[in-house]
Amino acid sequence: MPKAILYDSTMCIGCKSCEVACAERWHLPYDDKVAAESQLSAHKLTAIQTFGDHYSRRLCMHCAEPTCASVCPVGALRKTSLGPVVYDADKCMGCRYCMMACPFQVPVYEWNKRLPKVRKCDMCYDRQRAGKPTACAEACPTGATTCGDRDALIAEAHRRLAAKPDSYYQRIYGLQVVGGTSVLYLSAVPFEQIGLRTKLPERPLPQLTWRVLEAVPDVVSVGSVLLGGIWWITNRRDEVARAEGGKK
Protein backbone atom coordinates (compact mmCIF):
# COMPACT_ATOMS: atom_id res chain seq x y z
CA MET A 1 0.00 0.00 0.00
CA PRO A 2 1.67 3.28 -1.07
CA LYS A 3 2.15 5.83 1.68
CA ALA A 4 1.48 9.55 1.49
CA ILE A 5 1.56 12.75 3.50
CA LEU A 6 -1.47 15.01 3.88
CA TYR A 7 -0.73 18.63 4.71
CA ASP A 8 -3.75 20.68 5.76
CA SER A 9 -2.86 24.35 5.54
CA THR A 10 -5.96 25.36 7.54
CA MET A 11 -4.70 23.44 10.58
CA CYS A 12 -1.09 24.63 10.40
CA ILE A 13 -0.06 27.16 13.04
CA GLY A 14 3.41 27.76 11.59
CA CYS A 15 5.26 26.42 14.64
CA LYS A 16 7.91 24.76 12.45
CA SER A 17 8.04 21.63 14.61
CA CYS A 18 8.17 19.68 11.34
CA GLU A 19 11.29 21.60 10.31
CA VAL A 20 12.95 20.83 13.63
CA ALA A 21 12.07 17.13 13.48
CA CYS A 22 13.26 16.90 9.88
CA ALA A 23 16.58 18.56 10.69
CA GLU A 24 17.06 16.19 13.62
CA ARG A 25 16.33 13.16 11.52
CA TRP A 26 18.91 14.23 8.90
CA HIS A 27 21.37 15.40 11.59
CA LEU A 28 21.32 18.89 10.12
CA PRO A 29 22.01 21.98 12.24
CA TYR A 30 18.90 23.97 13.13
CA ASP A 31 18.88 27.38 14.74
CA ASP A 32 16.99 30.68 14.46
CA LYS A 33 18.85 31.56 11.30
CA VAL A 34 17.85 28.33 9.57
CA ALA A 35 14.32 28.69 10.93
CA ALA A 36 14.05 32.09 9.27
CA GLU A 37 14.85 30.67 5.83
CA SER A 38 11.77 29.97 3.75
CA GLN A 39 13.43 28.13 0.83
CA LEU A 40 14.58 24.56 0.59
CA SER A 41 18.34 24.15 0.65
CA ALA A 42 21.01 21.55 1.33
CA HIS A 43 20.50 22.12 5.06
CA LYS A 44 16.72 22.51 5.00
CA LEU A 45 14.71 19.73 3.37
CA THR A 46 11.30 21.01 4.39
CA ALA A 47 10.22 24.60 4.91
CA ILE A 48 7.16 26.32 6.31
CA GLN A 49 6.19 29.32 4.21
CA THR A 50 3.87 32.18 5.09
CA PHE A 51 1.38 33.67 2.63
CA GLY A 52 -0.57 36.40 4.43
CA ASP A 53 -2.80 34.59 6.93
CA HIS A 54 -1.99 31.20 5.51
CA TYR A 55 0.84 28.77 5.89
CA SER A 56 2.20 26.33 3.40
CA ARG A 57 4.82 23.65 3.57
CA ARG A 58 7.48 22.76 1.04
CA LEU A 59 8.93 19.27 0.74
CA CYS A 60 9.51 16.65 -1.92
CA MET A 61 6.17 15.76 -3.52
CA HIS A 62 7.11 12.11 -4.11
CA CYS A 63 5.40 11.99 -7.52
CA ALA A 64 3.73 8.79 -8.67
CA GLU A 65 5.88 8.99 -11.80
CA PRO A 66 8.82 11.09 -10.66
CA THR A 67 10.51 13.26 -13.27
CA CYS A 68 13.75 13.19 -11.29
CA ALA A 69 13.92 9.40 -11.35
CA SER A 70 13.19 9.27 -15.08
CA VAL A 71 15.91 11.77 -16.01
CA CYS A 72 18.66 10.42 -13.75
CA PRO A 73 21.22 8.81 -16.08
CA VAL A 74 22.50 6.43 -13.42
CA GLY A 75 19.23 5.60 -11.66
CA ALA A 76 20.34 7.22 -8.41
CA LEU A 77 16.74 8.31 -7.79
CA ARG A 78 14.06 5.66 -7.49
CA LYS A 79 10.35 5.49 -6.70
CA THR A 80 9.83 2.81 -4.07
CA SER A 81 6.67 0.71 -3.99
CA LEU A 82 6.06 2.15 -0.53
CA GLY A 83 5.71 5.64 -2.03
CA PRO A 84 8.89 7.56 -1.15
CA VAL A 85 11.28 8.64 -3.91
CA VAL A 86 14.73 7.77 -2.59
CA TYR A 87 18.25 8.82 -3.57
CA ASP A 88 21.47 6.85 -3.68
CA ALA A 89 24.47 9.17 -3.39
CA ASP A 90 26.92 6.39 -4.26
CA LYS A 91 25.53 6.27 -7.80
CA CYS A 92 25.07 10.01 -8.34
CA MET A 93 27.63 11.71 -10.59
CA GLY A 94 26.34 15.19 -9.91
CA CYS A 95 24.92 16.13 -13.32
CA ARG A 96 22.02 17.88 -11.57
CA TYR A 97 19.56 16.99 -14.33
CA CYS A 98 17.08 16.02 -11.58
CA MET A 99 17.25 19.59 -10.27
CA MET A 100 16.67 20.95 -13.76
CA ALA A 101 13.79 18.62 -14.46
CA CYS A 102 11.84 18.61 -11.19
CA PRO A 103 8.63 20.57 -11.85
CA PHE A 104 8.53 21.56 -8.16
CA GLN A 105 12.20 22.62 -7.94
CA VAL A 106 12.69 20.36 -4.95
CA PRO A 107 16.11 18.66 -5.22
CA VAL A 108 18.88 20.87 -3.88
CA TYR A 109 22.64 20.58 -4.02
CA GLU A 110 25.53 20.75 -1.60
CA TRP A 111 27.19 23.48 -3.63
CA ASN A 112 30.03 24.12 -1.25
CA LYS A 113 31.21 20.58 -0.67
CA ARG A 114 34.07 18.94 -2.50
CA LEU A 115 32.15 15.68 -2.79
CA PRO A 116 28.62 17.04 -3.05
CA LYS A 117 25.32 15.19 -2.98
CA VAL A 118 21.81 16.01 -4.07
CA ARG A 119 19.51 16.42 -1.10
CA LYS A 120 15.78 16.11 -0.72
CA CYS A 121 13.11 14.73 1.58
CA ASP A 122 12.87 10.95 1.34
CA MET A 123 9.58 10.76 3.28
CA CYS A 124 11.50 9.03 6.06
CA TYR A 125 11.81 5.87 4.01
CA ASP A 126 13.62 3.99 6.78
CA ARG A 127 11.01 4.93 9.39
CA GLN A 128 8.11 4.13 7.08
CA ARG A 129 9.58 0.73 6.30
CA ALA A 130 9.67 0.08 10.02
CA GLY A 131 5.98 1.03 10.18
CA LYS A 132 6.64 4.35 11.89
CA PRO A 133 5.19 7.70 10.72
CA THR A 134 7.45 10.32 9.15
CA ALA A 135 9.35 12.51 11.59
CA CYS A 136 7.39 15.60 10.50
CA ALA A 137 4.00 13.94 10.96
CA GLU A 138 5.02 12.64 14.37
CA ALA A 139 6.19 16.09 15.46
CA CYS A 140 3.18 18.05 14.20
CA PRO A 141 1.21 19.23 17.27
CA THR A 142 -2.02 20.10 15.41
CA GLY A 143 -2.35 17.26 12.92
CA ALA A 144 -1.76 19.59 9.97
CA THR A 145 0.76 17.07 8.68
CA THR A 146 -0.36 13.46 8.84
CA CYS A 147 0.93 10.41 7.08
CA GLY A 148 -0.59 7.08 6.16
CA ASP A 149 -1.89 5.11 3.20
CA ARG A 150 -2.53 7.37 0.23
CA ASP A 151 -6.07 6.11 -0.37
CA ALA A 152 -7.01 6.55 3.29
CA LEU A 153 -5.60 10.08 3.31
CA ILE A 154 -7.52 10.99 0.16
CA ALA A 155 -10.70 9.71 1.82
CA GLU A 156 -9.88 11.71 4.93
CA ALA A 157 -9.29 14.84 2.83
CA HIS A 158 -12.67 14.45 1.13
CA ARG A 159 -14.26 14.03 4.54
CA ARG A 160 -12.76 17.33 5.72
CA LEU A 161 -13.84 19.15 2.55
CA ALA A 162 -17.40 17.89 3.02
CA ALA A 163 -17.51 18.51 6.78
CA LYS A 164 -16.42 22.16 6.60
CA PRO A 165 -17.21 23.36 3.08
CA ASP A 166 -16.75 27.01 4.06
CA SER A 167 -13.30 26.55 5.52
CA TYR A 168 -11.81 24.87 2.48
CA TYR A 169 -11.08 25.59 -1.13
CA GLN A 170 -12.91 22.54 -2.48
CA ARG A 171 -9.97 20.76 -4.09
CA ILE A 172 -7.17 18.41 -3.12
CA TYR A 173 -3.75 19.33 -4.52
CA GLY A 174 -1.70 16.33 -5.59
CA LEU A 175 -4.40 14.07 -6.99
CA GLN A 176 -3.69 14.75 -10.66
CA VAL A 177 -0.82 17.19 -10.96
CA VAL A 178 1.96 15.60 -13.08
CA GLY A 179 0.18 12.28 -12.71
CA GLY A 180 -0.42 12.50 -8.97
CA THR A 181 1.88 12.95 -5.99
CA SER A 182 2.32 11.29 -2.62
CA VAL A 183 2.08 14.63 -0.85
CA LEU A 184 -1.44 16.03 -0.76
CA TYR A 185 -2.53 19.53 0.20
CA LEU A 186 -5.69 21.08 1.55
CA SER A 187 -6.06 24.84 1.73
CA ALA A 188 -8.53 27.58 2.61
CA VAL A 189 -7.65 29.51 -0.52
CA PRO A 190 -6.87 28.55 -4.12
CA PHE A 191 -3.58 26.69 -4.21
CA GLU A 192 -1.60 29.27 -6.17
CA GLN A 193 -2.20 31.66 -3.25
CA ILE A 194 -0.16 29.39 -0.97
CA GLY A 195 2.63 29.04 -3.48
CA LEU A 196 1.67 25.75 -5.08
CA ARG A 197 2.15 25.32 -8.81
CA THR A 198 -1.19 25.08 -10.53
CA LYS A 199 -0.07 25.49 -14.12
CA LEU A 200 1.64 22.12 -14.33
CA PRO A 201 0.28 19.51 -16.75
CA GLU A 202 -1.76 16.59 -15.46
CA ARG A 203 0.08 13.93 -17.40
CA PRO A 204 3.41 12.73 -16.03
CA LEU A 205 6.35 14.65 -17.50
CA PRO A 206 8.57 11.60 -18.17
CA GLN A 207 6.31 10.79 -21.14
CA LEU A 208 7.64 13.89 -22.89
CA THR A 209 11.14 12.46 -23.21
CA TRP A 210 10.16 8.80 -23.43
CA ARG A 211 8.27 9.52 -26.65
CA VAL A 212 11.58 10.54 -28.19
CA LEU A 213 13.75 7.87 -26.56
CA GLU A 214 11.38 5.20 -27.80
CA ALA A 215 12.35 6.16 -31.35
CA VAL A 216 16.06 5.43 -30.78
CA PRO A 217 15.98 1.77 -31.90
CA ASP A 218 14.14 2.81 -35.07
CA VAL A 219 16.66 5.54 -35.84
CA VAL A 220 19.47 3.02 -35.39
CA SER A 221 17.97 0.25 -37.54
CA VAL A 222 16.43 2.39 -40.29
CA GLY A 223 19.44 4.70 -40.22
CA SER A 224 21.99 1.91 -40.69
CA VAL A 225 20.08 0.36 -43.56
CA LEU A 226 19.53 3.72 -45.22
CA LEU A 227 23.13 4.91 -44.86
CA GLY A 228 24.48 1.49 -45.84
CA GLY A 229 22.23 1.53 -48.91
CA ILE A 230 23.30 5.02 -49.92
CA TRP A 231 26.95 4.05 -49.52
CA TRP A 232 26.47 0.91 -51.60
CA ILE A 233 24.73 2.79 -54.42
CA THR A 234 27.16 5.71 -54.58
CA ASN A 235 30.15 3.42 -54.25
CA ARG A 236 28.86 1.07 -56.96
CA ARG A 237 28.18 4.03 -59.23
CA ASP A 238 31.79 5.17 -58.85
CA GLU A 239 33.07 1.62 -59.47
CA VAL A 240 31.02 1.32 -62.62
CA ALA A 241 32.17 4.74 -63.77
CA ARG A 242 35.79 3.76 -63.15
CA ALA A 243 35.42 0.42 -64.92
CA GLU A 244 33.78 2.00 -67.96
CA GLY A 245 36.34 4.78 -67.98
CA GLY A 246 39.10 2.16 -67.87
CA LYS A 247 37.81 0.31 -70.95
CA LYS A 248 37.93 3.36 -73.16
Add this chain to the structure above:
Amino acid sequence: MKGRRLPRVTIWRIIFAVLMAAGAYATYLRVRYGLGGVTNLSDRFPWGIWIGFDILCGVGLAAGGFTLVAVVHIFNIEKYKPILRPAVLTAFLGYLLVVLALMFDLGRPDHIWHPLVMWNPHSVMFEVAWCVTLYTTVLSLEFAPAVFERLGWKKPLDWLKFISVPLMIVGVILSTLHQSSLGSLYLIVPNKLYGLWYTPVLPVFFFLSAICAGLAMTIFESWHSSKAFGRRLELPLAAGLARVLAVLLMTLLFVRFLDLEQRGMLGLLRENRTETWLFALEILLLGVPMVLLFRRRVRWNPAKLYGCAVMVIFGFIANRLNVSVTGMEAGSGTHYVPRWTEVAVTLAIIALGFAIFRVIAQHFPIFEGHVHEEAAAALPAAHEMSGEGVPTGAG
Protein backbone atom coordinates in the same frame (compact mmCIF):
# COMPACT_ATOMS: atom_id res chain seq x y z
CA MET B 1 59.81 24.97 -30.38
CA LYS B 2 62.49 23.81 -32.76
CA GLY B 3 65.96 24.42 -31.43
CA ARG B 4 66.51 25.81 -27.98
CA ARG B 5 65.49 29.37 -28.75
CA LEU B 6 62.97 30.99 -26.50
CA PRO B 7 59.58 31.19 -28.19
CA ARG B 8 58.95 34.61 -29.64
CA VAL B 9 56.42 36.81 -27.93
CA THR B 10 53.36 37.45 -30.06
CA ILE B 11 50.01 38.92 -29.19
CA TRP B 12 48.31 35.53 -29.56
CA ARG B 13 50.81 33.91 -27.27
CA ILE B 14 50.24 36.56 -24.64
CA ILE B 15 46.49 36.09 -24.87
CA PHE B 16 46.95 32.34 -24.71
CA ALA B 17 49.19 32.57 -21.64
CA VAL B 18 46.78 34.89 -19.85
CA LEU B 19 43.80 32.63 -20.61
CA MET B 20 45.66 29.54 -19.45
CA ALA B 21 46.80 31.22 -16.24
CA ALA B 22 43.27 32.40 -15.44
CA GLY B 23 41.93 28.95 -16.28
CA ALA B 24 44.49 27.26 -14.06
CA TYR B 25 43.63 29.52 -11.14
CA ALA B 26 39.90 28.91 -11.67
CA THR B 27 40.60 25.17 -11.80
CA TYR B 28 42.40 25.39 -8.48
CA LEU B 29 39.42 27.21 -6.97
CA ARG B 30 37.01 24.65 -8.44
CA VAL B 31 38.90 21.77 -6.85
CA ARG B 32 39.44 23.57 -3.57
CA TYR B 33 36.02 25.15 -2.96
CA GLY B 34 33.61 23.07 -5.04
CA LEU B 35 31.01 24.30 -7.51
CA GLY B 36 29.68 26.89 -5.08
CA GLY B 37 33.08 28.53 -4.84
CA VAL B 38 33.49 29.18 -8.56
CA THR B 39 30.04 29.34 -10.13
CA ASN B 40 26.90 31.41 -9.71
CA LEU B 41 24.78 28.29 -9.97
CA SER B 42 22.02 27.80 -7.44
CA ASP B 43 19.35 25.30 -6.50
CA ARG B 44 16.96 27.13 -8.80
CA PHE B 45 19.48 27.44 -11.59
CA PRO B 46 21.61 24.29 -11.56
CA TRP B 47 22.98 24.50 -15.14
CA GLY B 48 25.05 27.45 -16.30
CA ILE B 49 27.42 28.22 -19.15
CA TRP B 50 29.52 25.10 -18.59
CA ILE B 51 26.52 23.15 -19.82
CA GLY B 52 25.00 25.82 -22.09
CA PHE B 53 28.22 26.80 -23.82
CA ASP B 54 30.93 24.21 -23.22
CA ILE B 55 28.72 21.18 -23.72
CA LEU B 56 25.82 22.27 -25.93
CA CYS B 57 27.85 24.56 -28.19
CA GLY B 58 30.96 22.39 -28.08
CA VAL B 59 29.16 19.30 -29.30
CA GLY B 60 27.17 21.25 -31.91
CA LEU B 61 30.20 23.03 -33.34
CA ALA B 62 31.94 19.68 -33.68
CA ALA B 63 29.14 18.45 -35.95
CA GLY B 64 31.22 19.24 -39.04
CA GLY B 65 33.02 15.95 -38.44
CA PHE B 66 30.13 13.61 -38.96
CA THR B 67 28.56 15.82 -41.64
CA LEU B 68 31.67 15.69 -43.81
CA VAL B 69 32.22 12.00 -43.15
CA ALA B 70 28.71 11.41 -44.45
CA VAL B 71 29.26 13.66 -47.46
CA VAL B 72 32.63 12.22 -48.46
CA HIS B 73 32.39 8.56 -47.54
CA ILE B 74 28.72 7.68 -47.52
CA PHE B 75 27.46 9.92 -50.31
CA ASN B 76 30.89 9.48 -51.96
CA ILE B 77 31.20 13.12 -52.95
CA GLU B 78 34.98 12.83 -53.14
CA LYS B 79 35.77 16.43 -53.96
CA TYR B 80 35.26 17.41 -50.31
CA LYS B 81 37.98 15.03 -49.17
CA PRO B 82 40.65 17.72 -48.68
CA ILE B 83 38.67 19.28 -45.82
CA LEU B 84 37.53 16.01 -44.26
CA ARG B 85 40.50 15.44 -41.98
CA PRO B 86 40.55 18.92 -40.46
CA ALA B 87 36.82 18.52 -39.80
CA VAL B 88 37.31 15.11 -38.15
CA LEU B 89 40.18 16.52 -36.09
CA THR B 90 38.00 19.46 -35.00
CA ALA B 91 35.28 17.03 -33.98
CA PHE B 92 37.67 14.73 -32.12
CA LEU B 93 39.26 17.60 -30.21
CA GLY B 94 35.83 19.13 -29.65
CA TYR B 95 34.54 16.00 -27.97
CA LEU B 96 37.65 15.57 -25.83
CA LEU B 97 37.23 19.17 -24.67
CA VAL B 98 33.54 18.58 -23.99
CA VAL B 99 34.51 15.70 -21.71
CA LEU B 100 37.10 17.95 -20.08
CA ALA B 101 34.44 20.62 -19.51
CA LEU B 102 32.15 17.98 -18.06
CA MET B 103 34.83 17.17 -15.48
CA PHE B 104 34.49 20.76 -14.26
CA ASP B 105 30.70 20.77 -14.26
CA LEU B 106 29.92 17.40 -12.72
CA GLY B 107 29.62 17.51 -8.97
CA ARG B 108 31.33 14.14 -8.77
CA PRO B 109 33.68 13.92 -11.76
CA ASP B 110 35.12 10.76 -10.23
CA HIS B 111 31.76 9.12 -11.02
CA ILE B 112 31.74 10.16 -14.69
CA TRP B 113 31.89 6.52 -15.79
CA HIS B 114 28.75 5.54 -13.86
CA PRO B 115 26.28 5.78 -16.78
CA LEU B 116 28.23 3.05 -18.54
CA VAL B 117 27.48 0.53 -15.82
CA MET B 118 24.42 1.93 -14.04
CA TRP B 119 21.72 2.06 -16.65
CA ASN B 120 18.56 4.08 -16.89
CA PRO B 121 17.29 3.86 -20.49
CA HIS B 122 14.47 6.28 -19.62
CA SER B 123 16.97 9.09 -19.23
CA VAL B 124 17.96 11.29 -22.16
CA MET B 125 21.16 12.03 -20.29
CA PHE B 126 21.93 8.32 -20.21
CA GLU B 127 21.54 8.12 -23.99
CA VAL B 128 23.71 11.20 -24.49
CA ALA B 129 26.38 9.77 -22.19
CA TRP B 130 26.54 6.53 -24.17
CA CYS B 131 26.46 8.20 -27.58
CA VAL B 132 29.17 10.69 -26.67
CA THR B 133 31.39 7.94 -25.26
CA LEU B 134 30.93 5.71 -28.29
CA TYR B 135 31.22 8.52 -30.80
CA THR B 136 34.43 9.83 -29.22
CA THR B 137 35.80 6.31 -29.68
CA VAL B 138 34.65 6.31 -33.31
CA LEU B 139 36.26 9.72 -33.85
CA SER B 140 39.55 8.50 -32.43
CA LEU B 141 39.46 5.64 -34.93
CA GLU B 142 38.49 7.98 -37.77
CA PHE B 143 41.39 10.22 -36.87
CA ALA B 144 43.84 7.36 -36.23
CA PRO B 145 44.87 6.97 -39.92
CA ALA B 146 46.55 10.39 -39.76
CA VAL B 147 48.63 9.18 -36.83
CA PHE B 148 49.43 5.82 -38.40
CA GLU B 149 50.42 7.47 -41.69
CA ARG B 150 52.80 9.73 -39.83
CA LEU B 151 54.30 6.80 -37.97
CA GLY B 152 54.33 4.66 -41.09
CA TRP B 153 52.32 1.82 -39.57
CA LYS B 154 50.84 -0.16 -42.48
CA LYS B 155 49.08 -3.00 -40.67
CA PRO B 156 46.76 -0.94 -38.46
CA LEU B 157 46.03 1.28 -41.46
CA ASP B 158 44.79 -1.70 -43.50
CA TRP B 159 42.82 -2.90 -40.56
CA LEU B 160 41.13 0.48 -40.10
CA LYS B 161 40.38 0.65 -43.81
CA PHE B 162 38.63 -2.70 -43.54
CA ILE B 163 36.21 -1.51 -40.87
CA SER B 164 35.98 2.07 -42.11
CA VAL B 165 32.56 1.97 -43.79
CA PRO B 166 30.59 0.41 -40.91
CA LEU B 167 32.54 2.64 -38.52
CA MET B 168 31.49 5.74 -40.41
CA ILE B 169 27.86 4.66 -40.55
CA VAL B 170 27.90 4.05 -36.81
CA GLY B 171 29.49 7.48 -36.31
CA VAL B 172 26.81 9.25 -38.32
CA ILE B 173 24.02 7.47 -36.46
CA LEU B 174 25.52 8.15 -33.04
CA SER B 175 25.89 11.81 -33.97
CA THR B 176 22.34 12.06 -35.23
CA LEU B 177 21.14 10.57 -31.97
CA HIS B 178 23.01 12.68 -29.49
CA GLN B 179 22.97 15.96 -31.40
CA SER B 180 19.19 15.75 -31.32
CA SER B 181 19.11 14.34 -27.79
CA LEU B 182 20.82 17.43 -26.44
CA GLY B 183 17.60 19.13 -27.48
CA SER B 184 15.49 16.34 -25.98
CA LEU B 185 17.12 17.12 -22.63
CA TYR B 186 14.93 20.22 -22.52
CA LEU B 187 11.69 18.46 -23.43
CA ILE B 188 11.26 17.69 -19.74
CA VAL B 189 10.97 21.37 -18.74
CA PRO B 190 7.80 22.62 -20.49
CA ASN B 191 7.04 24.67 -17.39
CA LYS B 192 10.45 26.34 -17.25
CA LEU B 193 11.67 26.98 -20.81
CA TYR B 194 10.22 30.10 -22.46
CA GLY B 195 7.63 29.58 -25.19
CA LEU B 196 9.84 30.91 -27.99
CA TRP B 197 12.18 27.95 -27.49
CA TYR B 198 10.22 25.15 -25.88
CA THR B 199 8.73 22.90 -28.53
CA PRO B 200 8.17 19.16 -28.84
CA VAL B 201 10.35 19.25 -31.97
CA LEU B 202 13.35 20.65 -30.11
CA PRO B 203 15.43 17.54 -30.99
CA VAL B 204 14.86 18.15 -34.70
CA PHE B 205 15.91 21.78 -34.36
CA PHE B 206 19.01 20.82 -32.41
CA PHE B 207 20.00 18.34 -35.11
CA LEU B 208 19.43 20.72 -38.01
CA SER B 209 21.16 23.64 -36.33
CA ALA B 210 24.10 21.43 -35.34
CA ILE B 211 24.68 20.57 -39.00
CA CYS B 212 24.54 24.28 -39.85
CA ALA B 213 27.04 25.02 -37.08
CA GLY B 214 29.26 22.14 -38.18
CA LEU B 215 29.38 23.42 -41.76
CA ALA B 216 30.04 26.97 -40.59
CA MET B 217 32.86 25.70 -38.35
CA THR B 218 34.38 23.80 -41.27
CA ILE B 219 34.44 26.98 -43.37
CA PHE B 220 35.75 28.93 -40.37
CA GLU B 221 38.58 26.53 -39.72
CA SER B 222 39.53 26.21 -43.42
CA TRP B 223 39.88 29.97 -43.51
CA HIS B 224 41.99 30.04 -40.35
CA SER B 225 44.27 27.21 -41.36
CA SER B 226 44.77 28.79 -44.78
CA LYS B 227 45.96 31.93 -42.99
CA ALA B 228 48.01 30.16 -40.36
CA PHE B 229 49.74 27.67 -42.64
CA GLY B 230 50.03 29.95 -45.64
CA ARG B 231 47.88 27.62 -47.73
CA ARG B 232 45.32 28.63 -50.28
CA LEU B 233 41.74 28.47 -49.08
CA GLU B 234 39.91 25.62 -50.79
CA LEU B 235 37.46 28.19 -52.04
CA PRO B 236 35.39 26.00 -54.38
CA LEU B 237 34.84 23.54 -51.52
CA ALA B 238 34.08 26.22 -48.94
CA ALA B 239 31.69 27.89 -51.38
CA GLY B 240 30.01 24.56 -52.04
CA LEU B 241 29.49 23.98 -48.32
CA ALA B 242 28.21 27.53 -48.00
CA ARG B 243 25.51 26.85 -50.57
CA VAL B 244 24.32 23.80 -48.64
CA LEU B 245 24.52 25.88 -45.46
CA ALA B 246 22.26 28.57 -46.95
CA VAL B 247 19.62 25.99 -47.88
CA LEU B 248 19.79 24.35 -44.45
CA LEU B 249 19.52 27.70 -42.68
CA MET B 250 16.47 28.53 -44.73
CA THR B 251 14.90 25.18 -43.84
CA LEU B 252 15.74 25.67 -40.16
CA LEU B 253 14.31 29.19 -39.98
CA PHE B 254 11.24 28.18 -41.95
CA VAL B 255 10.38 25.26 -39.67
CA ARG B 256 11.13 27.33 -36.56
CA PHE B 257 8.59 29.96 -37.54
CA LEU B 258 6.15 27.33 -38.75
CA ASP B 259 6.43 25.69 -35.33
CA LEU B 260 5.92 29.01 -33.50
CA GLU B 261 2.85 29.63 -35.62
CA GLN B 262 1.47 26.13 -35.04
CA ARG B 263 1.87 26.43 -31.28
CA GLY B 264 0.32 29.90 -31.30
CA MET B 265 3.47 31.48 -29.87
CA LEU B 266 4.01 34.18 -32.49
CA GLY B 267 2.20 36.61 -30.19
CA LEU B 268 5.15 36.38 -27.78
CA LEU B 269 7.19 38.32 -30.34
CA ARG B 270 5.15 41.43 -29.63
CA GLU B 271 6.09 41.40 -25.95
CA ASN B 272 8.81 43.79 -24.92
CA ARG B 273 10.92 41.39 -22.88
CA THR B 274 14.56 40.39 -22.85
CA GLU B 275 13.61 37.04 -24.36
CA THR B 276 12.08 38.70 -27.43
CA TRP B 277 15.24 40.69 -28.13
CA LEU B 278 17.52 37.72 -27.63
CA PHE B 279 15.31 35.66 -29.93
CA ALA B 280 15.53 38.44 -32.53
CA LEU B 281 19.32 38.47 -32.18
CA GLU B 282 19.49 34.73 -32.68
CA ILE B 283 17.25 34.83 -35.76
CA LEU B 284 19.19 37.75 -37.27
CA LEU B 285 22.53 36.02 -36.76
CA LEU B 286 21.17 33.04 -38.69
CA GLY B 287 18.93 34.91 -41.14
CA VAL B 288 21.38 37.53 -42.39
CA PRO B 289 24.11 35.04 -43.41
CA MET B 290 21.39 32.88 -44.99
CA VAL B 291 20.33 35.72 -47.29
CA LEU B 292 23.95 36.64 -48.04
CA LEU B 293 25.09 33.10 -48.72
CA PHE B 294 22.46 32.70 -51.41
CA ARG B 295 24.53 35.19 -53.41
CA ARG B 296 27.28 33.67 -55.47
CA ARG B 297 29.40 36.79 -55.08
CA VAL B 298 29.42 36.40 -51.29
CA ARG B 299 30.18 32.69 -51.38
CA TRP B 300 33.18 33.18 -53.65
CA ASN B 301 34.64 36.05 -51.64
CA PRO B 302 36.84 34.58 -48.86
CA ALA B 303 36.40 37.51 -46.46
CA LYS B 304 32.63 37.70 -46.87
CA LEU B 305 32.27 33.94 -46.72
CA TYR B 306 34.27 33.93 -43.50
CA GLY B 307 32.11 36.71 -42.07
CA CYS B 308 28.97 34.71 -42.81
CA ALA B 309 30.41 31.58 -41.19
CA VAL B 310 31.25 33.57 -38.05
CA MET B 311 27.71 34.97 -37.96
CA VAL B 312 26.22 31.48 -38.20
CA ILE B 313 28.51 30.27 -35.41
CA PHE B 314 27.39 33.15 -33.20
CA GLY B 315 23.77 32.60 -34.14
CA PHE B 316 24.13 28.97 -33.15
CA ILE B 317 25.76 29.91 -29.84
CA ALA B 318 22.98 32.44 -29.22
CA ASN B 319 20.42 29.70 -29.78
CA ARG B 320 22.04 27.25 -27.38
CA LEU B 321 22.51 29.89 -24.70
CA ASN B 322 18.92 31.03 -25.17
CA VAL B 323 17.65 27.50 -24.65
CA SER B 324 19.93 26.70 -21.74
CA VAL B 325 20.29 30.01 -19.92
CA THR B 326 18.17 33.01 -20.93
CA GLY B 327 15.08 31.01 -21.84
CA MET B 328 15.22 29.23 -18.49
CA GLU B 329 15.56 32.26 -16.21
CA ALA B 330 11.95 33.45 -16.04
CA GLY B 331 10.60 29.93 -15.56
CA SER B 332 13.14 29.19 -12.84
CA GLY B 333 12.24 32.38 -11.00
CA THR B 334 15.81 33.60 -10.76
CA HIS B 335 18.65 35.32 -12.57
CA TYR B 336 21.96 33.84 -13.52
CA VAL B 337 25.07 35.63 -14.68
CA PRO B 338 28.20 33.48 -14.85
CA ARG B 339 30.98 34.27 -12.41
CA TRP B 340 34.40 35.22 -13.82
CA THR B 341 35.77 31.80 -12.95
CA GLU B 342 33.12 30.09 -15.10
CA VAL B 343 34.09 32.29 -18.03
CA ALA B 344 37.79 31.74 -17.35
CA VAL B 345 37.47 27.96 -17.50
CA THR B 346 35.42 28.18 -20.70
CA LEU B 347 37.89 30.50 -22.43
CA ALA B 348 40.86 28.41 -21.32
CA ILE B 349 39.25 25.30 -22.80
CA ILE B 350 38.62 27.09 -26.12
CA ALA B 351 42.19 28.39 -26.22
CA LEU B 352 43.47 24.91 -25.44
CA GLY B 353 41.43 23.59 -28.37
CA PHE B 354 42.93 26.07 -30.82
CA ALA B 355 46.45 25.39 -29.56
CA ILE B 356 46.18 21.61 -29.76
CA PHE B 357 44.61 21.80 -33.22
CA ARG B 358 47.53 23.90 -34.33
CA VAL B 359 50.20 21.63 -32.95
CA ILE B 360 48.56 18.53 -34.42
CA ALA B 361 48.06 20.22 -37.79
CA GLN B 362 51.77 21.03 -37.85
CA HIS B 363 52.96 17.56 -37.02
CA PHE B 364 50.45 15.22 -38.62
CA PRO B 365 49.17 14.91 -42.19
CA ILE B 366 45.89 16.76 -41.65
CA PHE B 367 45.75 18.84 -44.78
CA GLU B 368 45.66 17.36 -48.24
CA GLY B 369 48.89 16.26 -49.86
CA HIS B 370 52.15 16.34 -47.99
CA VAL B 371 52.67 20.03 -48.31
CA HIS B 372 51.88 20.55 -44.67
CA GLU B 373 55.32 19.76 -43.33
CA GLU B 374 57.22 21.75 -45.92
CA ALA B 375 54.73 24.55 -45.64
CA ALA B 376 54.96 24.61 -41.88
CA ALA B 377 58.73 24.42 -41.94
CA ALA B 378 59.15 26.91 -44.73
CA LEU B 379 56.92 29.49 -43.18
CA PRO B 380 58.31 30.92 -39.98
CA ALA B 381 54.95 32.60 -39.52
CA ALA B 382 53.38 29.23 -38.84
CA HIS B 383 55.63 28.48 -35.91
CA GLU B 384 55.56 32.00 -34.68
CA MET B 385 51.87 31.82 -34.14
CA SER B 386 51.70 28.42 -32.53
CA GLY B 387 49.57 28.69 -29.45
CA GLU B 388 47.20 30.93 -31.28
CA GLY B 389 43.97 31.43 -29.40
CA VAL B 390 41.38 33.12 -31.52
CA PRO B 391 38.72 34.07 -29.01
CA THR B 392 35.72 33.14 -31.10
CA GLY B 393 33.82 29.90 -31.49
CA ALA B 394 34.67 26.75 -29.61
CA GLY B 395 37.16 23.96 -30.10
